[in-house]
Amino acid sequence: MLKKFYNYLAIPEASGKKIGLFRTLATIFGGLIVAYLGMTLVAFLLPMKVSQSGIISIMFNTFAWACTATWIALSYTKLSALLKVLIPTVIFSISLYVLY
Template identity: 65%
Template sequence: MIKNFLKEFCTPELSGKKIGLFRVLTAIFGGLILSYLGMTLLAFLIPWEIKEAAVISIMFNTFAWASAATWIALAYTKLEALLRFLVPTLIFSFALFMLY
């Protein structure tokens, strides 16, 4: 059963006319976490003072969310959608953990 589930998870859907709950949730909430961590990290990476760079993060925070959600929802397979959320999120969290 798990095998079947995994197989379905890794194969692309036949039609793109239905987005599906999994993609919607991954896109909205995954995109939120991903963009929030990404923008926080961005403030550390911009070579300005933190308080100046934070302005950029705040201003483009919501835009990053919208972009990340679109990007995740457009993944080829469900697995890819999950990876698009998980991989950058893990990298960003690790980087933030190191910088903190």
């Protein structure tokens, strides 16, 4: 069953003209999660007060979301789209946990 699910995710879609529901949802919500976690990490890493760095990260959040969403949407397979969401999410979450 797991191998069948892996093959379902790893095989590219037959038509390259449509993006598909899975990649659309991964693009919207995964891009949002990765962008917010990345901007929160930027707010912690900038050598300013948290209020000032928070304003900077809020201003750049929409740009980061757009870039991340485009990066995820251009995935060749569903598995690569899923990995492009999960790996940065885990890395940013662990980094925020260590810094907090």
